[in-house]
Amino acid sequence: MNAIDTIPPLAADLVSFIEGLPKAELHLHIEGTLEPELLFALAQRNRVKLPYATVEELRAAYAFTDLQSFLDLYYAGAAVLQTEQDFYEMTAAYIAHCRADNVRHVEIFFDPQTHTERGIDIAVVFAGIARALREAQNSPDEHGFSSFMIMSFLRHLSEEDAFATLEAALPLREQYKDLWIGIGLDSAERGNPPEKFAKVFARCRELGFYLVAHAGEEGPPAYVISALDVLQVQRIDHGVRSEEDPDLMTRLSKERIPLTVCPLSNLKLCVVDDLAKHNLARLLHAGLAVTINSDDPAYFGGYMNDNYLAVAQSLRLSRTELVKLTRNSFEASFLPEKEKQRLLQELDGYCMAH
Numbered sequence: 368m369n370a371i372d373t374i375p376p377l378a379a380d381l382v383s384f385i386e387g388l389p390k391a392e393l394h395l396h397i398e399g400t401l402e403p404e405l406l407f408a409l410a411q412r413n414r415v416k417l418p419y420a421t422v423e424e425l426r427a428a429y430a431f432t433d434l435q436s437f438l439d440l441y442y443a444g445a446a447v448l449q450t451e452q453d454f455y456e457m458t459a460a461y462i463a464h465c466r467a468d469n470v471r472h473v474e475i476f477f478d479p480q481t482h483t484e485r486g487i488d489i490a491v492v493f494a495g496i497a498r499a500l501r502e503a504q505n506s507p508d509e510h511g512f513s514s515f516m517i518m519s520f521l522r523h524l525s526e527e528d529a530f531a532t533l534e535a536a537l538p539l540r541e542q543y544k545d546l547w548i549g550i551g552l553d554s555a556e557r558g559n560p561p562e563k564f565a566k567v568f569a570r571c572r573e574l575g576f577y578l579v580a581h582a583g584e585e586g587p588p589a590y591v592i593s594a595l596d597v598l599q600v601q602r603i604d605h606g607v608r609s610e611e612d613p614d615l616m617t618r619l620s621k622e623r624i625p626l627t628v629c630p631l632s633n634l635k636l637c638v639v640d641d642l643a644k645h646n647l648a649r650l651l652h653a654g655l656a657v658t659i660n661s662d663d664p665a666y667f668g669g670y671m672n673d674n675y676l677a678v679a680q681s682l683r684l685s686r687t688e689l690v691k692l693t694r695n696s697f698e699a700s701f702l703p704e705k706e707k708q709r710l711l712q713e714l715d716g717y718c719m720a721h
Protein backbone atom coordinates (compact mmCIF):
# COMPACT_ATOMS: atom_id res chain seq x y z
CA MET A 368 0.00 0.00 0.00
CA ASN A 369 1.23 3.52 -0.80
CA ALA A 370 1.53 5.94 2.12
CA ILE A 371 -0.96 8.25 0.36
CA ASP A 372 -3.65 5.54 0.58
CA THR A 373 -3.73 5.94 4.37
CA ILE A 374 -4.45 9.69 4.12
CA PRO A 375 -8.12 10.69 3.84
CA PRO A 376 -9.15 11.70 0.32
CA LEU A 377 -9.71 15.36 -0.51
CA ALA A 378 -13.26 16.69 -0.44
CA ALA A 379 -14.78 16.80 -3.94
CA ASP A 380 -15.22 20.60 -3.82
CA LEU A 381 -11.52 21.06 -2.97
CA VAL A 382 -10.55 18.77 -5.87
CA SER A 383 -12.56 20.83 -8.33
CA PHE A 384 -11.25 24.07 -6.80
CA ILE A 385 -7.65 22.87 -7.38
CA GLU A 386 -8.37 21.60 -10.87
CA GLY A 387 -9.80 24.94 -11.97
CA LEU A 388 -7.19 27.18 -10.34
CA PRO A 389 -5.32 29.21 -12.96
CA LYS A 390 -1.62 28.33 -12.65
CA ALA A 391 1.80 28.68 -14.27
CA GLU A 392 4.31 25.87 -14.80
CA LEU A 393 7.94 26.99 -14.46
CA HIS A 394 9.80 23.68 -14.25
CA LEU A 395 9.00 21.34 -17.10
CA HIS A 396 11.41 19.43 -19.35
CA ILE A 397 9.66 19.02 -22.68
CA GLU A 398 11.55 15.75 -23.29
CA GLY A 399 10.08 14.55 -19.99
CA THR A 400 6.57 14.84 -21.40
CA LEU A 401 7.16 12.06 -23.94
CA GLU A 402 4.53 9.48 -22.96
CA PRO A 403 5.30 5.82 -23.70
CA GLU A 404 2.51 5.66 -26.32
CA LEU A 405 4.00 8.53 -28.34
CA LEU A 406 7.50 7.22 -27.73
CA PHE A 407 6.51 3.88 -29.29
CA ALA A 408 4.74 5.58 -32.21
CA LEU A 409 7.78 7.75 -32.97
CA ALA A 410 10.12 4.76 -32.65
CA GLN A 411 8.06 2.95 -35.27
CA ARG A 412 7.86 5.99 -37.57
CA ASN A 413 11.60 6.65 -37.34
CA ARG A 414 12.64 2.97 -37.28
CA VAL A 415 14.34 3.25 -33.90
CA LYS A 416 14.72 -0.06 -32.11
CA LEU A 417 13.57 -0.03 -28.48
CA PRO A 418 14.71 -2.48 -25.80
CA TYR A 419 11.04 -2.88 -24.69
CA ALA A 420 8.40 -4.92 -26.48
CA THR A 421 5.34 -3.00 -25.25
CA VAL A 422 4.22 0.28 -23.74
CA GLU A 423 3.45 -1.59 -20.51
CA GLU A 424 6.95 -3.03 -20.37
CA LEU A 425 8.43 0.42 -20.80
CA ARG A 426 6.17 1.94 -18.15
CA ALA A 427 7.15 -0.86 -15.78
CA ALA A 428 10.78 0.21 -16.15
CA TYR A 429 9.92 3.60 -14.60
CA ALA A 430 10.96 2.48 -11.12
CA PHE A 431 13.76 4.85 -10.25
CA THR A 432 16.16 4.79 -7.34
CA ASP A 433 17.76 8.19 -7.88
CA LEU A 434 18.21 10.96 -10.45
CA GLN A 435 20.78 9.05 -12.53
CA SER A 436 18.59 5.95 -12.86
CA PHE A 437 15.91 8.21 -14.35
CA LEU A 438 18.28 10.18 -16.60
CA ASP A 439 19.53 6.96 -18.20
CA LEU A 440 16.00 6.13 -19.39
CA TYR A 441 15.12 9.73 -20.22
CA TYR A 442 18.09 10.17 -22.57
CA ALA A 443 17.47 6.77 -24.15
CA GLY A 444 13.79 7.66 -24.70
CA ALA A 445 14.67 10.97 -26.34
CA ALA A 446 16.42 9.05 -29.14
CA VAL A 447 13.07 8.56 -30.90
CA LEU A 448 12.83 12.34 -31.51
CA GLN A 449 14.25 12.95 -34.96
CA THR A 450 12.20 15.40 -36.99
CA GLU A 451 10.62 18.80 -36.51
CA GLN A 452 7.23 17.06 -36.59
CA ASP A 453 8.28 14.78 -33.68
CA PHE A 454 9.18 17.77 -31.48
CA TYR A 455 5.96 19.47 -32.56
CA GLU A 456 3.76 16.51 -31.64
CA MET A 457 5.45 16.04 -28.26
CA THR A 458 4.95 19.72 -27.43
CA ALA A 459 1.37 19.80 -28.70
CA ALA A 460 0.55 16.81 -26.47
CA TYR A 461 1.93 18.65 -23.44
CA ILE A 462 -0.12 21.75 -24.28
CA ALA A 463 -3.26 19.59 -24.28
CA HIS A 464 -2.43 18.70 -20.65
CA CYS A 465 -1.99 22.42 -19.86
CA ARG A 466 -5.46 23.07 -21.21
CA ALA A 467 -6.92 20.27 -19.08
CA ASP A 468 -5.13 21.52 -15.93
CA ASN A 469 -5.81 25.23 -16.47
CA VAL A 470 -2.10 25.99 -16.82
CA ARG A 471 -2.22 29.52 -18.23
CA HIS A 472 1.52 30.10 -18.72
CA VAL A 473 4.53 27.76 -19.13
CA GLU A 474 8.28 28.22 -19.24
CA ILE A 475 9.61 25.00 -20.70
CA PHE A 476 13.13 23.60 -20.61
CA PHE A 477 14.61 21.88 -23.60
CA ASP A 478 17.99 20.15 -23.78
CA PRO A 479 19.47 20.59 -27.30
CA GLN A 480 22.60 18.60 -26.41
CA THR A 481 20.46 15.49 -25.93
CA HIS A 482 19.61 15.78 -29.61
CA THR A 483 22.64 17.40 -31.26
CA GLU A 484 24.80 14.62 -29.78
CA ARG A 485 22.73 12.23 -31.94
CA GLY A 486 23.21 14.32 -35.07
CA ILE A 487 19.91 16.23 -34.94
CA ASP A 488 20.19 19.84 -36.09
CA ILE A 489 19.52 22.31 -33.25
CA ALA A 490 17.26 24.28 -35.65
CA VAL A 491 14.96 21.22 -35.87
CA VAL A 492 14.57 21.18 -32.08
CA PHE A 493 13.72 24.90 -31.88
CA ALA A 494 11.36 24.76 -34.85
CA GLY A 495 9.22 21.84 -33.66
CA ILE A 496 8.77 23.10 -30.10
CA ALA A 497 8.17 26.70 -31.19
CA ARG A 498 5.58 25.72 -33.82
CA ALA A 499 3.40 24.04 -31.19
CA LEU A 500 3.81 26.87 -28.67
CA ARG A 501 2.99 29.58 -31.21
CA GLU A 502 0.02 27.64 -32.50
CA ALA A 503 -1.37 27.47 -28.94
CA GLN A 504 -0.65 31.14 -28.29
CA ASN A 505 -2.45 32.18 -31.45
CA SER A 506 -5.38 29.81 -31.04
CA PRO A 507 -8.69 31.47 -30.13
CA ASP A 508 -9.54 28.39 -27.97
CA GLU A 509 -6.57 28.98 -25.68
CA HIS A 510 -7.67 32.51 -24.62
CA GLY A 511 -4.41 34.00 -23.45
CA PHE A 512 -2.20 30.91 -23.01
CA SER A 513 1.44 32.05 -23.06
CA SER A 514 4.78 30.30 -23.09
CA PHE A 515 8.54 30.78 -23.03
CA MET A 516 11.45 28.49 -23.83
CA ILE A 517 14.51 28.02 -21.56
CA MET A 518 17.45 26.34 -23.25
CA SER A 519 19.24 24.15 -20.70
CA PHE A 520 22.82 22.96 -20.64
CA LEU A 521 23.56 19.39 -19.56
CA ARG A 522 25.84 19.64 -16.56
CA HIS A 523 27.39 16.18 -16.96
CA LEU A 524 28.97 17.54 -20.17
CA SER A 525 31.76 20.12 -20.27
CA GLU A 526 31.49 23.90 -20.17
CA GLU A 527 33.13 23.89 -23.59
CA ASP A 528 30.24 21.80 -24.90
CA ALA A 529 27.78 24.28 -23.36
CA PHE A 530 29.58 27.14 -25.13
CA ALA A 531 29.38 25.26 -28.44
CA THR A 532 25.63 24.78 -27.91
CA LEU A 533 25.18 28.48 -27.17
CA GLU A 534 27.12 29.38 -30.33
CA ALA A 535 24.97 27.02 -32.41
CA ALA A 536 21.76 28.46 -30.94
CA LEU A 537 22.53 32.17 -31.11
CA PRO A 538 21.90 32.52 -34.89
CA LEU A 539 18.32 31.39 -34.10
CA ARG A 540 17.77 33.99 -31.41
CA GLU A 541 16.14 36.62 -33.60
CA GLN A 542 13.76 34.08 -35.14
CA TYR A 543 12.61 32.87 -31.69
CA LYS A 544 12.92 36.07 -29.67
CA ASP A 545 9.24 35.92 -28.68
CA LEU A 546 9.86 32.54 -26.98
CA TRP A 547 13.50 31.91 -26.09
CA ILE A 548 14.10 34.08 -23.05
CA GLY A 549 16.24 32.01 -20.70
CA ILE A 550 19.07 29.62 -19.98
CA GLY A 551 19.00 26.72 -17.52
CA LEU A 552 21.23 23.99 -16.14
CA ASP A 553 20.08 20.40 -15.60
CA SER A 554 21.09 16.70 -15.63
CA ALA A 555 23.27 14.89 -13.05
CA GLU A 556 23.78 17.30 -10.16
CA ARG A 557 26.18 15.48 -7.83
CA GLY A 558 29.79 16.15 -8.79
CA ASN A 559 28.77 18.82 -11.32
CA PRO A 560 28.58 22.04 -9.25
CA PRO A 561 27.27 25.29 -10.72
CA GLU A 562 30.82 26.74 -10.71
CA LYS A 563 31.66 24.41 -13.60
CA PHE A 564 29.49 26.68 -15.80
CA ALA A 565 30.55 30.09 -14.43
CA LYS A 566 31.94 31.42 -17.72
CA VAL A 567 29.13 30.32 -20.00
CA PHE A 568 26.50 31.68 -17.59
CA ALA A 569 28.41 34.99 -17.42
CA ARG A 570 28.22 35.15 -21.22
CA CYS A 571 24.49 34.34 -21.20
CA ARG A 572 23.97 37.07 -18.60
CA GLU A 573 25.78 39.56 -20.87
CA LEU A 574 23.51 38.46 -23.70
CA GLY A 575 20.48 39.41 -21.59
CA PHE A 576 18.97 35.98 -20.94
CA TYR A 577 17.07 35.15 -17.76
CA LEU A 578 19.02 32.52 -15.81
CA VAL A 579 17.90 29.50 -13.78
CA ALA A 580 19.64 26.34 -12.57
CA HIS A 581 18.74 23.03 -10.96
CA ALA A 582 20.31 23.01 -7.51
CA GLY A 583 19.60 21.38 -4.17
CA GLU A 584 17.65 18.47 -5.70
CA GLU A 585 20.24 15.79 -4.87
CA GLY A 586 23.13 18.23 -4.44
CA PRO A 587 23.93 20.08 -1.19
CA PRO A 588 22.78 23.58 -0.15
CA ALA A 589 26.25 24.83 -1.19
CA TYR A 590 25.17 24.27 -4.82
CA VAL A 591 22.14 26.53 -4.28
CA ILE A 592 24.47 29.21 -2.91
CA SER A 593 26.88 28.94 -5.85
CA ALA A 594 24.00 28.95 -8.34
CA LEU A 595 22.96 32.28 -6.79
CA ASP A 596 26.39 33.82 -6.25
CA VAL A 597 28.44 32.43 -9.14
CA LEU A 598 25.84 31.85 -11.86
CA GLN A 599 23.61 34.69 -10.58
CA VAL A 600 20.41 32.84 -11.39
CA GLN A 601 17.01 34.42 -10.77
CA ARG A 602 15.28 31.16 -9.78
CA ILE A 603 16.37 27.85 -8.29
CA ASP A 604 14.93 24.66 -9.79
CA HIS A 605 14.07 22.24 -6.95
CA GLY A 606 16.12 23.72 -4.09
CA VAL A 607 14.46 21.49 -1.51
CA ARG A 608 17.77 20.72 0.23
CA SER A 609 18.13 24.45 1.04
CA GLU A 610 16.31 23.59 4.25
CA GLU A 611 19.52 22.04 5.59
CA ASP A 612 21.12 25.50 5.79
CA PRO A 613 19.27 28.00 8.03
CA ASP A 614 21.23 31.02 6.72
CA LEU A 615 20.36 30.07 3.16
CA MET A 616 16.69 29.75 4.15
CA THR A 617 16.78 33.27 5.60
CA ARG A 618 18.35 34.59 2.40
CA LEU A 619 15.87 32.82 0.10
CA SER A 620 12.99 34.20 2.14
CA LYS A 621 14.35 37.76 2.40
CA GLU A 622 15.25 37.99 -1.28
CA ARG A 623 12.10 36.12 -2.38
CA ILE A 624 14.13 33.87 -4.66
CA PRO A 625 11.65 31.46 -6.24
CA LEU A 626 12.05 27.69 -5.86
CA THR A 627 10.40 25.58 -8.57
CA VAL A 628 9.55 22.52 -6.50
CA CYS A 629 8.42 19.24 -8.12
CA PRO A 630 6.72 17.02 -5.52
CA LEU A 631 5.97 13.87 -7.56
CA SER A 632 9.46 14.04 -9.10
CA ASN A 633 10.99 14.18 -5.62
CA LEU A 634 8.96 11.13 -4.63
CA LYS A 635 9.79 9.13 -7.79
CA LEU A 636 13.51 9.93 -7.59
CA CYS A 637 13.64 9.10 -3.87
CA VAL A 638 14.56 12.65 -2.79
CA VAL A 639 11.75 12.02 -0.26
CA ASP A 640 10.42 8.60 0.67
CA ASP A 641 6.90 9.77 1.48
CA LEU A 642 5.01 12.80 0.16
CA ALA A 643 3.63 13.39 3.66
CA LYS A 644 7.22 14.18 4.69
CA HIS A 645 7.83 16.61 1.82
CA ASN A 646 9.09 20.01 3.00
CA LEU A 647 7.01 22.08 0.55
CA ALA A 648 4.65 23.35 3.27
CA ARG A 649 7.53 24.13 5.63
CA LEU A 650 9.31 26.08 2.88
CA LEU A 651 6.11 27.99 2.18
CA HIS A 652 5.56 28.76 5.87
CA ALA A 653 9.17 29.96 6.13
CA GLY A 654 8.25 32.69 3.64
CA LEU A 655 9.94 31.24 0.53
CA ALA A 656 8.51 31.87 -2.94
CA VAL A 657 7.68 28.19 -3.53
CA THR A 658 5.92 26.98 -6.68
CA ILE A 659 4.56 23.55 -7.70
CA ASN A 660 5.67 21.97 -11.00
CA SER A 661 5.70 18.60 -12.73
CA ASP A 662 9.34 18.30 -13.99
CA ASP A 663 9.05 15.18 -16.22
CA PRO A 664 5.36 14.27 -15.99
CA ALA A 665 5.44 11.29 -18.38
CA TYR A 666 8.01 9.61 -16.14
CA PHE A 667 6.86 10.72 -12.68
CA GLY A 668 3.18 9.86 -12.79
CA GLY A 669 1.52 13.19 -13.14
CA TYR A 670 1.03 16.59 -14.68
CA MET A 671 0.34 19.84 -12.82
CA ASN A 672 -3.02 19.00 -11.27
CA ASP A 673 -1.73 15.59 -10.19
CA ASN A 674 1.10 17.35 -8.34
CA TYR A 675 -1.23 19.88 -6.72
CA LEU A 676 -3.73 17.21 -5.71
CA ALA A 677 -1.05 14.88 -4.32
CA VAL A 678 0.49 17.52 -2.04
CA ALA A 679 -2.88 18.97 -1.09
CA GLN A 680 -3.85 15.51 0.14
CA SER A 681 -0.52 14.46 1.70
CA LEU A 682 0.22 17.78 3.38
CA ARG A 683 -3.42 18.76 4.02
CA LEU A 684 -2.90 22.13 2.34
CA SER A 685 -5.60 24.76 2.83
CA ARG A 686 -7.25 26.76 0.06
CA THR A 687 -5.22 29.79 1.19
CA GLU A 688 -1.97 27.84 0.84
CA LEU A 689 -2.95 26.49 -2.55
CA VAL A 690 -3.85 29.93 -3.84
CA LYS A 691 -0.54 31.24 -2.48
CA LEU A 692 1.31 28.57 -4.47
CA THR A 693 -0.45 29.51 -7.70
CA ARG A 694 0.06 33.23 -6.97
CA ASN A 695 3.77 32.50 -6.50
CA SER A 696 3.86 30.72 -9.87
CA PHE A 697 2.72 33.86 -11.69
CA GLU A 698 4.90 36.19 -9.63
CA ALA A 699 7.99 33.99 -10.20
CA SER A 700 7.45 33.83 -13.95
CA PHE A 701 9.50 35.83 -16.44
CA LEU A 702 6.36 37.40 -17.90
CA PRO A 703 6.28 41.18 -18.35
CA GLU A 704 4.67 42.93 -15.37
CA LYS A 705 1.47 43.71 -17.27
CA GLU A 706 0.92 40.05 -18.19
CA LYS A 707 1.65 38.96 -14.62
CA GLN A 708 -0.96 41.38 -13.33
CA ARG A 709 -3.49 40.10 -15.86
CA LEU A 710 -3.00 36.53 -14.65
CA LEU A 711 -3.03 37.54 -10.98
CA GLN A 712 -6.34 39.30 -11.59
CA GLU A 713 -7.68 36.17 -13.28
CA LEU A 714 -6.65 34.23 -10.16
CA ASP A 715 -8.35 36.76 -7.87
CA GLY A 716 -11.49 36.52 -9.99
CA TYR A 717 -11.46 32.74 -9.75
CA CYS A 718 -11.07 32.85 -5.96
CA MET A 719 -13.95 35.33 -5.59
CA ALA A 720 -16.19 33.12 -7.72
CA HIS A 721 -15.31 29.93 -5.78
Ligand SMILES: Nc1ncnc2[nH]cnc12
Pocket residue numbers: 396399434441553554555556581584632662663
Ligand atom coordinates in the same frame (compact mmCIF):
# COMPACT_ATOMS: atom_id res chain seq x y z
N1 LIG B 1 14.69 16.37 -12.30
C1 LIG B 1 15.73 16.61 -13.09
N2 LIG B 1 16.90 16.95 -12.54
C2 LIG B 1 17.96 17.18 -13.30
N3 LIG B 1 17.96 17.08 -14.62
C3 LIG B 1 16.82 16.74 -15.24
N4 LIG B 1 16.53 16.58 -16.53
C4 LIG B 1 15.25 16.23 -16.61
N5 LIG B 1 14.70 16.16 -15.39
C5 LIG B 1 15.67 16.49 -14.50
Ligand SMILES: [Zn+2]
Pocket residue numbers: 394395396553581604662
Ligand atom coordinates in the same frame (compact mmCIF):
# COMPACT_ATOMS: atom_id res chain seq x y z
ZN1 LIG C 1 14.02 19.36 -13.64
